Amino acid sequence: MMEECNLVHFDQQVAGHDKLMLMSTNDLIVVKPCKKRELDFYQDALNFPDFQDFIPECYGTVRAATEKDLKLLDKSELDDGTVKLDNNQTSDHILFQSKIITFRQKFKPHFNIPNLICSQNLCLENVLHGFTKPCILDLKMGSLLYDQDATEEKRKRMINHSVTTTSSTLGLRFSGLKVYNSVQRRYATFEKKYGQSRTAENIIDALLGFLFPVSIYASNAEKDAKYITDKTDQDDVKKEKIPTKYSKWVIECFIDTIKEIRESIIEHPNLQLIGSSLLFIYEGDRAAADSTWKQMLEEDDIPENKELKADDDDLSPKMCDIRLIDFAHSDWHADRKDQDPELVKGFDNIIALLEDCLKRQRQEKL
Template sequence: MDDCKLVHFDQQVAGHDKLMLLSTNDLIVVKPCKKRELDFYQDAINFPDFQDFIPECYGTVRAATEKDLKLLDKSDILTIFIFNLKILQNLCLENVLHGFTKPCILDLKMGSLLHDQDATDEKKKRMIMHSLNTTSSKIGLRLSGLKVYDTVKRRYARFEKKYGQSRTVDNVLEALLAYLFPVSKYANDVENYAKHIEDTITEQDIIKEKIPTKYSKWVIECFIDTIKEIRESIIEHPNLRLIGSSLLFIYEGDRAAADKTWKSMLEEDDLPQNKDEDDSRLEDDELPPKMCDLRLIDFAHSDWHAERDEQDPDLINGFDNLIALLESCLQRQSQEKL
């Protein structure tokens, strides 16, 4: 514990940029939040069928002891929260980026309603206008943040916030294509919105080629399947009120890492299916690499206590539109050999 401190989490693509990591590993992110978000995760325990769709919650970090205070005190970011613990919690969540070498990240804000019932009149008006002036009100989703890795040029591109805000119904598909195919014309066409971060890797054996078509196709199909599962689960829980929540998309952007993961997946498919549960080849701290992941995140304005018999139709419409958009991405990929 004495060698452990909290450091800034530099992979966040949307929100208030206050996530942190423990310096000793990247398994857990620490998120300052209000009690409502903590309550959401605690209530979610009562809905185990929904657990796979959100990051696992490990509780909170509190300055309850001298050792805890010492840990929190090492982070300048948390200083303000140490003296305000009655209002804010420091939530410990699963880092869903763990297992990726060069994660490509997309944050999509879902639904058209962006404020809860506790918002001030001023904030309600602001959020309503924000929804009306973006794709939120029109198709029930909005691009909030985007970061992709170009494995050919060996650099990250982090797209500015105004890129998502400026997307329209007519060009949101191109934005998804820019995310899914970072070496394509779609990504190059919007480079004026991107801040580039050059890679420092110098090893000669790293493959400088785009992600193979079969990998990308598999990833998009996985995204579609997972979104359909989340959609059905949300419909089955009309009491679940999601306001301002996002879908976080992640896929492996490094060619060498993707090749290794693909090979591992093929080998796993060839294994006998009747293995004993205790015949595990991987320890808890040796998780297999990931090709992609997709989770619901951001529950500062969400809860499980809506008194209704039917889910928010605008939210479901957003999921339907997203599925249609990703299916169009598959068609474009096939037609244009992306």
């Protein structure tokens, strides 16, 4: 008998207005309310396979199987954060128009979901899956924050947001972040106001505070943070900072991937990213980081002629990840020969900032 499947509130969101949801039976998929433009973006992205690694995988569009459930999904405020789904349907497939993903082939036996009727709620890969205590940064990219459909009032508001923040000066802005201190065993969350108050001069300190939660840079930001203590904490849990070599490896991975994304968007000038973000994720739990690091070293020793099992590769724990997200105002149909220089500037600046973080790490032994 199929286990009952609900939609529950996704509590790891650090920015944005959307009410993101998770399947109650697992954390493999995020359900995100969307407009047609974002759905079209993911569908058009299928024509650019070289870009697929840089965005969450899209498995289609879903909604609850009853009109009552649909109304709950569409409500701006959910009463208890839970939406029940109809389990009378037993198909193993979710349709994305011409694209059909057979989940059981990829995730069996980790994934179990009833068939859901198509609607405009995106069914996306949960890029936080595989992390124990994910540290998350939503970095808004570019200086243009509105599309051609924006009202005059919204255009003025978005222009003001850009010129009064680092969106205009650097082509990027902290939109939200959540960082885990592995010594104090607590999360610190920072809302939009924190990012909006950063300047070209002090944004490097904010980035260092995110990358090194047990540092003077994180301590200096305490007045701007809200804290959530780890309720599952135990006396025998390892309360130690993330080792320097782990952090260095993570930052280098971030830099390498951002360079690849930068190159890709330049090669696709027709790609117009407006209000999109780079989502940074790294493991903040010391024990989980140790385990993942050990696994990575073991995999490095695996002979080239011996392949990993697909399930192990897909579901293994992660040390870090970075993706482009949020495409409600983006599309693949810009009529131009060169990419937006302000967007490219943002990528250049975050690369430079991360390289500066590596230098500070060496100099200050972070």
